[in-house]
Amino acid sequence: MSVLFHLTMPAGPLAALEAVMQDVQALQKQIPGSQINHLHPGKRPGTRLPRQLWGMTQLLSLRRAEQQIKLHHIFNPDLFPFPVLRGLRKPIVYTAVTGLGYTSKATAQKLARRVHIVVLPTAAGQQRLAAWGIENTAVIHSGINTTKFQYQPPPADAPFTLMMASAPWTNAQFRSKGIDALLAAAQERPDLHLIFLWRGLLADEMRQRIAQANLGQRVTLLNERVDVNDTLSRVHASVVLADDPALVKAFPHSLLESLVAGKPVLVSPTMALADYVMEKACGVVVTAVSPPAILQALNQLQNQYATYQQNALAVGKRDFSQQQFIEATLALYKSVVGGDFLPGTAVAP
Structure with a gap:
């Protein structure tokens, strides 16, 4: 039965x-x-x-x-x-x-x-x-199936790159999931690159936002099925933001995959994972869905990156x-x- x-x-x-x-x-x-x-x-x-x-x-x-x-x-x-x-x-x-x-x-x-x-x-x-x-x-x-993910350091000459894989279902979620804020933060940080994993929906709207922000050279939109482990090899960290706890899972798979692959995370306090991230020091909690809060968290992540990265690698496969x-x-x-x-x-x- x-x-x-x-x-x-x-x-x-x-x-x-x-x-x-x-x-x-x-x-x-x-x-x-x-x-x-x-x-x-x-x-x-x-x-x-x-x-x-x-x-x-x-x-x-x-x-x-x-x-x-x-x-x-x-x-x-x-x-x-x-x-x-x-x-x-x-x-x-x-x-x-x-x-x-x-x-x-x-x-x-x-x-x-x-x-x-x-x-x-x-x-x-x-x-x-x-x-x-x-x-x-x-x-x-x-x-998650931890066997699919292994740590691979990003290329030595790669710019600092964040991956976001929590795409919006609605136009309103460009704001509530922090996508607009991430693009605004990237405009203020010329050294920051972003990779967005998309699910087909609202792809044209996302391309328009990237073009309007003049970020075509630093933002990659992957609107297709991809090998996430391979994509993680190109990034330094992953990010999921939400101003409402009902928008994403308490433990988003994309962030668990990132931790298993030894890449620290940026996460909103609305998610239960935020408490874990703080306790294990495997990433940084972004205090608000806003460009200033993102930039502050990003600076903290980069300043202590080696520690966060080692902790992520240590706990990911063990706990998830x-x-x-x-x-x-x-x-x-x-x-x-x-x-x-x-x-x-x-x-x-």
Whole structure:
């Protein structure tokens, strides 16, 4: 028997590039017959249909699918009590991939009553829910396939280069994800080069921004599938910024990949990874999504680069393996459905 995974991102071709999809696909390999359902109504970001209605038109088909599954596993950025959950009969595991964010106590309590267990990326989030009287929780940290990434120093004559792989879904995210701020910072630092990994969406808008900033010689836009390990060999560090915790995963895959490859990171304090980065001294927390804050963090990173780089190399492979994520999740499934849950023959990640 299998798991029905539910994602709240669009079902278009860009979905495969998302970290959440990669997490789900890793789990699928371990559980033969598991399927993915997209609650988001459409194949592109943005919809006029309120979130309260997502999945409601699927309810009959979901009830039929329940004949072949043991449980549902929903991945959503934040805690949101989708009404469709009330119509499901099998146990529900609900993962808030960005953490609690600005979720209210009432919303969290409402969701907790509708699901079997809430999965969070950090113990701090779990403790906050416990203070609200919510005990049906678990903590599972994200992970990646660390075997795909190895440390390679950038060319000796290479300019200081940052990589950003958290592309926007909407025009508003050029600002909220710090892309405009990064371009403005690069205008003030002629020695800074940027590499953006894109996912097809809004590529023309990004090219226009690069041209308007007169940064065509120092900004590379890779709007195609690339070997990320090879790209990391060309950079000194990676960056992900967000002014809202719901915009990106608590532990963005691109930053985990960077750490595994021995490249330190720049990260916003809205992400749970920021606490880890500070504790392990494997990068710098950017205090605001603004050019001055980016430049200040960049100066700190460069001034102590050798230390940050060595720390990143030391902790990346140790702390963020995909196997620990898979094992923890399968153990959680077993605790939910008991001995009846048989994941079958495991497939090596």
